[in-house]
Amino acid sequence: MTTTKPKDRTPTGFTPSPVEPLAHQLLATLAQHRMATTNQLHVLLRPDASRQSVSQQLNVLRREHLVEFVVLPQAHRTRVWYLTPKGARLTRDWPALRGRPPYPITTTTAASLKTPHTLTVVRAHLAFVADARRRGDEHGPLDWTPEVFHAIGDGDKVVADAVMHYTVTGGQQRRKLRAFIELDRTTMGSERLASKLIEYARLWSYEPQPVGRRRQAAGPGWLRWYPVFPRVLFILTGASRRTLDNRISDLQAMVAHHPLVASLAREVPLGAVALDDLEEHSATSDVWVPLAGGEPRPWTAL
Known part of the structure; x- marks a missing residue:
């Protein structure tokens, strides 16, 4: 498997207040995101501090057997960090992660297999984090939840690569926005990618059947989690511009014809x-x- 170095860009501008100790933030972020490189963690948590301070704290956590890493040999020996089973047990009941069980990775082989997709999802998150800091909007490391499952009936489910929560603070009032994120690395056929829109359409229209004759339907199932159905955002990479443009055209065709x-x-x-x-x-x-x-146009103005 050939792995390229993830693109990490350090944002400028607004810096998050380190309310929690760095060690706590590192563990919570890894519990939320599954995996991240040293530089990605630096950008998410301490963009205006030295990267060395993040690296040193990660090594302390490793000595305590709370985190471990694999090395990307094709990317200047970049370290990719993840929680050990001990780290997952420690963070399981933290309030910020309630309802989001940590996902321990038990072997370096398993970590290596998950690395390309997981790091690309984090890479997409960094773009929103950087933009939020520049604009003064509210969007932090834990406002992005990977691998979110929703039932759509008949035993089927839709799995979003991430669910994003984002608050726009400019203007006279705050706007709370949500989005389902689909990260396409061009590893599946274009038709299969476009069919994800059918899954989201089924989730949007799905109404669970009430149990018992006297119970009335409560409306669409997604109302259990969201006051408004999240927008659906596709982020594409891993191919030439022409290929990516063709895949976007196929998504538009699905909207037009289904x-x-x-x-x-x-x-x-x-x-x-x-x-x-x-x-x-x-x-x-x-x-x-x-x-x-x-x-x-901007994603906020779609």
Whole structure:
């Protein structure tokens, strides 16, 4: 397996207040994100401090058998950190992680197999974190939850690569936004990628059947978790610009031709972007292609 070095960019501007000790934040972030490189953890937690301080604290946690790492041999021996079973047990009942059981990785082989996709998801998160700091919006390390499962009936489920919570603070009032994130590394066929829209459309329309004759249906199942159905954002990487553009066109075709997806698109913002554009221009630049048609715009304005 060939692994390329993840693109980590240190944001400038707003710096999060280190309310919790760095050791606590490192463990919580690894519990939330599953895995991250030293530099990704530095960018998420201490962008204005030295990277060495983060590295030193990680090594302390490793000596206490709470974290471990694998090395990416093709990426200048970058270290990728994850929780040990002991670290997972320690963080299991932390309030910030309630309802989000830690995910221990028990072998270096298992860690290596999960590395490419997991690190790319974190890389996408860093783009939103950097933009939020620049703008003064609210979006931190734990406002991004990877691998979120929702039932859609008949034993089926939709699995989002991440669910993002983001608060826009500019203007006269705060806007609380949510998004399902789909990270495409061009490892699946374009038709299979586009079919993810059908899964989200099923989740949007799915109403669980009440148990017993006297109980009335409570509406769509997603209302258990969200006051408004989250927008759906596709972030693409791992291929040429032409290939990525073709995959975005296939997503737009699914919106145009599938009746249930078209209904979803009339109610829920849907967009797609190349990860390189997200990193180069910022998340709130005019780089998001609306899947229902129109000119590129910020994800907040889809």
